[in-house]
Amino acid sequence: MKAMSAIALGALVLSPVAAIAADPPPGATSCSGCHGSNAAADSPIPKLHGRDAGETLAAMVAFRSGERPATVMDRIAKGFSDDETRLIADWLAAQK
Amino acid sequence: MPVTTPHSRRRFLRSSAALAAAAAFPLPALAQKAPRVLVIGGGFGGASVARELRNLDPKIHVTLIESNATFTACPFSNAVIGGLRDLKAQQFGYDKIRAGGVNVVNDTATAVNPASRTVRLGGITLPYDRLVLSPGIDIRWGALPGYEQAAAAKMPHAWRAGDQTTLLRNQLVAMEDGGVVVMSVPANPFRCPPGPYERASLIAHYLKTSKPKSKLIVLDAKDQFSKQRLFQSAWKELYPDHLEWVSLSAGGKVTSVDPATNTLSTDFGKHAAQVANVIPPQKAGRIAELAGVANQTGWCPIDPVTFESALVPGIHVVGDATIAGAMPKSAFSANAQAKVCAAAVAKLLTGAKPQEPRLINTCYSLVAPGYGISVAGVYAPAKDMLAEVKGSGGVSRLDAPADVRAAEAVYAEAWYRTITTEVFG
Structure with missing residues (x-):
């Protein structure tokens, strides 16, 4: 197993850094099923691509705790920890 | 997890250890030639896979094979039946997908040969490095x-x-x-x-x-x-x-x-x-059975990380045709699975390790x-x-x-x- 890890690490080092940074964290690509990457400003479902990461994270945390009323986002927010949510929020913020 | 690469290398690349090694020492065949991915079925799953692959890596040659020139969506079709909506609101063409660099072929695949990694289509045979099936239901x-x-x-x-x-x-x-x-x-x-x-x-x-x-x-x-x-x-x-x-x-x-x-x-x-x-x-759409990726239930068992068939290496299945555990057979699921599958296919084509996904359905x-x-x-x-x-x-x-x-x-x-x-x- 040790040898395998070393090889895997080698793979990481050899891969282009940009490609690694661009990899969406687990769950992130599902969001655009509802939150369109080109959603209009007046869309009933807000666009998350390019949105401030702190805003997205705060909304998810409030949905999860029930502090912010929701129809469906409370049920989805409960599927992600704070750390997992932060990674998704950061990635979405970096998208155009 | 089944892990494979083109035929000539398959024996060498059986394990995930070998897969990691492939990343460290890129395969000449893959490095020199643009990888070819065939996608069969142009619904919410297949069209999403095709598009996402092009977005992830424009070097990948993506061909989408679909029998119908126009797609008719099932979600909201009950509103058509109830008289609340026109069927035209359910219909979509493939022009924008074509414009994005996907080779859309309006034909019906009639056979899959996993050993030679080819798909039979009308009178021609198309080769693939990875095949993605999104055949919906029959x-x-x-x-x-x-x-x-x-x-x-x-x-x-x-x-x-x-x-x-x-x-x-x-x-x-x-x-x-x-x-x-x-x-x-x-x-x-x-x-x-x-x-x-x-x-x-x-x-x-x-x-x-x-x-x-x-x-x-x-x-x-x-x-x-x-x-x-x-x-x-x-x-x-x-x-x-x-x-x-x-x-x-x-x-x-x-x-x-x-x-x-x-x-x-x-x-x-x-x-x-x-x-x-x-x-x-x-049951899963007909091509699943022809490709040998459907089991006795009529549906397709898959690896939940890559959506690669549990039965036939090199073939991935997404959408309604899959046995996806708790994930329901829905358009949202098919689209979410497609994006995860495309990311995994892009990784596997370069010999990298796909990441553990998380998926949402609504x-x-x-x-x-x-x-x-x-x-x-x-x-x-x-x-x-x-x-x-x-x-x-x-x-x-x-x-x-x-x-x-x-x-x-x-x-x-x-x-x-x-x-x-x-x-x-």
Whole structure:
């Protein structure tokens, strides 16, 4: 197993850094099923691509705790920890 | 997890250790030649895979094979049947997908050879490095005695949207007031678990508003169904005189149909229908069976990280055709799976390791215009399946006020616009 890890690490080092940074964290690509990457400003479902990461994270945390009323986002927010949510929020913020 | 690369290298690359090694020492064959991915099936799953692969790496040659020049979407097709929507709002072309660099071939794949990694298509043979199947469903003709292919012209299933949707709509319009509509619902699994009950709701809405002396009887091969308490509570409120649901234990299982007399039989009696909608037993689309990726259930077992077939290396399956554990057969699931599958395929083509995914599903149903309900879930790989993340998911609140139902109906429409734009727009 040790040898395998070393090889895997080698793979990481050899891969282009940009490609690694661009990899969406687990769950992130599902969001655009509802939150369109080109959603209009007046869309009933807000666009998350390019949105401030702190805003997205705060909304998810409030949905999860029930502090912010929701129809469906409370049920989805409960599927992600704070750390997992932060990674998704950061990635979405970096998208155009 | 099955891990493979082109034929000549396959023996060398059996294990994930070898896979990691492949990343460290790129394969000359792969480094020199653009990888070729074939995608069969241009619905929510396949079209999403094709597009996403091009977005991830424009060097990948992506060919999308689809029999129909126009795609007709199932989500919201129940609103067409209920007279609330035009079928044109369900239809999409492939021009934008073509413009994005995907080679769209309007033809039907007739054979897959996993050993030579080729697909037979009309008179030609196309090679692939990775093949993705998103074949949707096929009807199990004859599995419900009497329901052969010819019966669908008389007793439409309307479970693949298009002409069947129009046929069922036209039959409802032609029916005289006072007629009885009978719907047959199969046992699990089938495409769109809440679909029959949304359809029942919107047919009942049509009868209530246009043919008030008529009634819908739903004969079900199950006792439990998706969003059950929400549907039943809405039916009691909205359609007490127009919709009767007969459960399995109440004798609802249809055991045979007779298209000549438009009759559906259960163990307890016969139901003569003016309009009969038979939602029949289903299986993965035909190419899945031809490729050998469907098991004895008729559906396709997959690796939950890569969506690679558990039966045939080098072939991935997404969407309704898969056995995806807790993830339902829905357009949202197919699109979410497609994006995960595309990311995994892009990694595997370069010899890198795909990451553990997390997937989301959200399914809206309309119970009436302006009255929406939903089910949602978050899923992660667990053993060989996708399992719901503990504490996540569930259905709309049973006691939600009317403004929440109205908001969910608005979100349902917005979801449809978003997903069809992402996939086809």
